[in-house]
Amino acid sequence: MNTSDFLSHKQVADLIKAVGAKRTVLIMGENGVGKTAIHHTVSQDPKFDDHIKIKPIDSTQLSDGALFMPDLDRERGVSTELPNERLGVSKTNRKGVDGSRPVLGMFDEIAKVPQFVKNMLAPILYERRVGNYIMPEGSVWFAATNLSNEGLGDLLQAHLRNRLVVVKMRKPSLDEWLNDFAMPRQLNPVLLACVQEYPMVFDSFLDYEKGGKYEGKSLDKDNPHIFNPKAVQDAYASPRSLHAASDILDVMGEIDAETLRKALDGAVGKAFASVLDSFIRFGQQLPPINTILSAPTTAPIPSNKIAQQVQVFQFITRAEDRDQAQAFTQYVMRLQPEMQSLFCRRVGESQRVGLFTTVMEFGRMLADNKIYYKV
């Protein structure tokens, strides 16, 4: 599927801020991409400072009694409907009553609920009304649900969809996730380093469908880390579950290695937990960067050759000036030829090639390794 008709988190939030008081926006997106987090983003906007902010409501737990209760007025011979307190509307807070404050709310997982609950929600979504109680002017309600092709039972009839503004929200890119979510919330640095090496966790199963950038590839084999609607998975990496992994990594000093691994398995799935586990091990084996920079000819070399390769990749992205490039080059010269060649090649492909080409030792390393490139 071509995901070009999908919006980013920011674009969806901006749309709701702009039009949410007039129209109900329904966000469709794959699980764990941050649909519910849109509520948090919108709530932070000063435009909604005066609103009564209702926490996202999990629609699957609703029955009609959780929205309103019938009330009998036998004297007048009528029945009415009394709204549930959580909806923010009441006798004293409704349209036409002085001092009333508009409401900001979200119905999550809306397409998964039984039809009779969808019917009960309709007046709120279409008219901002519960029974005879009309919400104060400016009230914003929006809804979210999964994509129908995720196979999670999300169904919304055409006539219902037609009365909503339906938009699709994509997974964040690595940069969006890092800059807009992970860094501001200070997620665990091991996780941040790992996802930068493994940006494929931000790919989507949609990328592997017709029209997607990986059309023709097997999602099952190519990217077992992410949600796959065609496979039974215990867990997988998504922006939401990466956040959970960060919380687990934050307390890794308090739990043993086996508990850590099992917890990560349960949060992000075995495939990505294995990658995180490798990163933790590499982190334990590699000498600190400052040690290498200050004593490149004597700093310890990890015995694990895979850790050495990880190190080589890191050096290229970490070198900030010529002195650092020289120190890293001197250190790499102590590694076996495979690592030196890997280093030379990756430097050549990187944008920092200019830093290294002025280092005399780098030129010598290139010359020494020339033999391996000639057939």
Add this chain to the structure above:
Amino acid sequence: MTTNKQSTWDTMTLEQRVRAVNIDIMNHMDFSTLSGLVTMGNINIVDGMPTAGTNGVDVFYGTEFLAAQNRKQVRFVQCHEALHKGLRHCSDYKDIVKKYPQLSNIAMDYVVNALIEQTDPDHKFIEHTTYPKPLLDPKYYNRSFVDVLQDLLKNAKEVEVYKVGEGDNAGGDPLDEHFPMPDDIDGKEIDKQIEDALNHGDMVQKRLQAGQGSKNNPLNGLGVKRDTDWRNALREFIEQVVTGDEYSRYNPPSRRFFAHDILMPTHFDVAMGELVIACDTSGSMGPIYPVVFGEIANICKQANPDKVRIVWWDTEVCDEQVFNRGDFDNIASLLKPAGGGGTSPQCVANYMVKHDYKPTAVIWLTDGYLDACPTAVCGNELWGVVNNDHFQPAHGKTLRIHN
């Protein structure tokens, strides 16, 4: 005047040749998945060794053998040895190897060579060794070691086994020796190193591809452990799709208490329908059925679908068994598999259309060696694929069952 210009390859020492090949592999678009594995352990060049070998960590080369190979051939051998390491052939199957040493070696070579061949079918990067000629058979593509070994055991008399480096077998010979991993090596530590090597290789390969390409790399997913608990997954699926649900609502309210000014909700059930289980009757499926149906019986007792219909098929539907509520206890004991051989699941789809069956969910149980994937028969399909990580149905969810 004649010139004897030596190529760079000829001027290299034997160890340099292996290192040069490692670098080639680390820079190749697809084989770079093996980047971590090729650098793991030590390279040992040994006089008198007929070909090559690995103990799951280190690689050993016979001096004469290595000297006789060109660069593309050494790439083939290095990839071959790296895959033995990555697939844990020297550590995970010690008991099987002890029991069937020769056939195990052959089966492992078939698996490894198939992966290399599928990755570079045009031999742009690798070249087969000429002596011994590698074991290769398309029927073993995408098969696991145990699967290939079982097949070889069935046909053991037909398999001619040669000592490594001897014979002139047209079908190929084992390329190398697979030494059991020495007991003094910490198996857990090596297991972690292999895991790290596979993860790192995957990352390097993805970087080189830079997110492009539509070709499947057969080497992807080597390190993925597919040990989803199929029992839980089966339970979740059945409960989710065939379990009825109870709801209550105030609109309309219960009439029973209404006259007393008490508002109580009314209750209603949403009943779910029939579960169809379509069973492939290939020989390999026989042993799994008592286990899977024992589980299904337990789940159905709780989920209580209206009906469970078991359809036995090979190239046609051979029989069906129907179990109604109250009979689910007996599912496992009353199973009467019918048919055998042949794998055309489309017959089930046609059969269901013909009989106008409209199940709530269909569970396919198969080994995945099918002539074609059938047309979809309902919106909820689960494919229980036994001992086969490669089959991917065109629709429905896949549950890998390892017996």
